[in-house]
Amino acid sequence: MSNNRLWVIVAPLLFLALLLLPTPGFCQDSAKCLSCHSAMKGRIKTASGALVELNIDADRFAASKHGSLSCTDCHLRFADNPHTTPSSDIPQAVLALSAKISSKFKVDSVAGAACSTCHEETYKMLLGSVHGKNIIEKHQSDGALCLDCHGSPHYITPVTDEGSPMGRKHQVETCGKCHGDEKIIEKYKLEENVMESFGESFHGRKLFLGHTRAPVCTSCHNSHDIRSKNDPESPVFGKNKLATCGKCHKGANEKFVPAITHQRPGPIPHYGEKLLIILTIGVFAFIVIHVLLEAFSDIRDAIFRKKEEEE
16 A cells, blocks of 8 residues: 555544544543534523623633633533533532522523632632622622632633733732722712722832832732721721731831822822922923023024124
């Protein structure tokens, strides 16, 4: 048999073998799911009216924190045979939790509750936070849960990753999706200028300039156990601020901590800042004009002096 005829037979077999082999970084079950979902495009509407994204980027999933997990570790309602519902084997704790957070998930609340199987303590803190209580007690769909902060479960990266929504580079922007939203601010009677005041603060400006030790939202408010500022256990309630500010500012006292706030600064600091800006611009403008006038004077004197010498 010639080499050409041999390749005609072998090449398709090799191609088929590559398709059947699990992708590096995936477990066997995930490889089966991704063989379809990595090729699918678009969205599908469920019976409840929710839109489900069909495509999963296999490379991004492999690089994520969940890349080594099986799809059915989270999507517990699905068996190995695609999209068949198992009759049992879903832990009762997960089912109970899924009922509590059902207002957040129109498609698969069990998958949302499955986060607790690996992140049990973190999930408990979250449910006890002001964000969690808004979901399980008030049944609000706009309360923040895992995916609102960390992004898609298929592409979650460590907070130390530059592209993470909760990393230093993007965290303020992530929190601002809710705390800068006028409808949410009005609905929950939140402070109106939280994002603006942080951006104008010394902390915010240092962060914008790339200072690696500048605080972000979680530096003062915690990450999962976030509480109302009126809660005595909140790190920004009353004298708790002394310990919170003291983490960075050693020796912070009761006269120091009131300076760190999201409240509007009032007319004196506002107009004082404007006056300093005008004064600074005025000084530089005066220097530039003075230098130009001096140069013009020197040029003029040189021209007249030359004329007098010629006469």
